Amino acid sequence: MYKVVFFVPEEAAETVKEAVFETGAGRIGNYEACCFQTAGTGQFRPLPGAEPHIGQVGELEYVKELKVELVCEDTLIYTAVAALKLAHPYEEPAFDVWRLDDVWMTSEPTIPRRML
Structure with a gap:
């Protein structure tokens, strides 16, 4: 299992999320299209040779963006990342992309005595 985190301009967020969800990423048990998102401000300065979607070469740009976090099965990760890159403006x-350990399923859960 992987966790995918990406940053996207607010106006493009739904398009990019849908592209990633269509690969099967964002599924947790009997739920699909699962993610968490937080709003923030991204910044960047395009260098010579860049073809920025927003902003101008050499000028610092600030953009309202969303940070989107979701999970993805091992077998889908390359397809999900490809979809993300294709849909992103x-x-x-x-x-x-973070590799996750499934500690709940691979170990016997124990409850500390003080919690009983």
């Missing part, structure tokens, strides 16, 4: 989208 930025030339170089910012994203992270």
Whole structure:
């Protein structure tokens, strides 16, 4: 299992999320299209040779963005990342992919005595 985190301009968020969800990412048990998102402000300065979707080469740009977090099964991760990159409006989208351990299913759960 992986956690995928990406940053996207607010106006493009639904399009990018839907593209990633269509790959099967964002499923938790009997639920689909699961994610958590937080609003923030991203910044960047396009360098010479860049073809920015927003802003101008050499100028610092501030953009209202969403940070979107979702889970993705091992077998879907490459397809999900490809969909993210294709749907994202930025030339170089910012994203992270984190490998998750399934500690609940791989170990016997124990409840500390003080919690009983």
